[in-house]
Amino acid sequence: MSIVRKLLSLMAVLMLLAAVPAAQAAAADPNAVVQGIADDLGKALEGRKEELRNDRDKLIKLIDGIVLPHFDIDYASILVLGQNARSATPEQRTRFAKAFYKSIAHRYAEGLLNYTRGRINISPYKGELNDKRSLVRTEVILDDGKRVPVDYAFRKTKDGEWKAYDVIIEGISYVTNYRNQVSAEVAKSGLEELISRLETQGEKALESLEKNPKS
Numbered sequence: 001m002s003i004v005r006k007l008l009s010l011m012a013v014l015m016l017l018a019a020v021p022a023a024q025a026a027a028a029d030p031n032a033v034v035q036g037i038a039d040d041l042g043k044a045l046e047g048r049k050e051e052l053r054n055d056r057d058k059l060i061k062l063i064d065g066i067v068l069p070h071f072d073i074d075y076a077s078i079l080v081l082g083q084n085a086r087s088a089t090p091e092q093r094t095r096f097a098k099a100f101y102k103s104i105a106h107r108y109a110e111g112l113l114n115y116t117r118g119r120i121n122i123s124p125y126k127g128e129l130n131d132k133r134s135l136v137r138t139e140v141i142l143d144d145g146k147r148v149p150v151d152y153a154f155r156k157t158k159d160g161e162w163k164a165y166d167v168i169i170e171g172i173s174y175v176t177n178y179r180n181q182v183s184a185e186v187a188k189s190g191l192e193e194l195i196s197r198l199e200t201q202g203e204k205a206l207e208s209l210e211k212n213p214k215s
Helices: 003-009 011-017 022-027 030-045 049-053 056-067 073-081 090-114 174-189 191-201 203-211
Strands: 120-122 133-141 147-156 162-169
Touching: 030 120, 030 133, 030 147, 049 056, 049 090, 056 090, 073 090, 073 162, 073 174, 090 191, 090 203, 162 174, 174 191, 174 203, 191 203
Parallel strands: none
Antiparallel strands: 120 133, 133 147, 147 162
């Protein structure tokens, strides 16, 4: 499995690790948030993997219910848009954020089902935390026993809540990876057309982006 494909298939893990009740998120540092959610994730999926595998709608609803309040979709989407965010209208930025998240959620929903409790080791805090940003360093243990470094970028919102916005797998950022692809697509066909394709084609439009990456 290529590094980029591992990055994409583990996106769902990022999403669930970003989710935590608001009170806990405000009180705990990001390391504690990730540890708590890693434990809760195993509990939530225990005994339900086959059920969710056979019911895609239920799986998507599970992701939406957990992720949307606690993953910084708007901020992440602005980073993915890069320089194109400057010329986008507020309406386009909002539409892109919703369509992009929905496409990601649908395309990689089943990645959640590959998560097994105890597969994430969180490194001790080493000074990455400040009052606005933090990087949580972890290792994900794959089925073959290989340990993959996965880092989660968090930012504190104006409400004092820590939210995740990026994942870095073996040094590759999902934000940077998609920003390159989105930039190439916007240059080719324009932002409005890209947004429309994401809204109408969803994961198929996302798959098309992935097949034509810009190095």
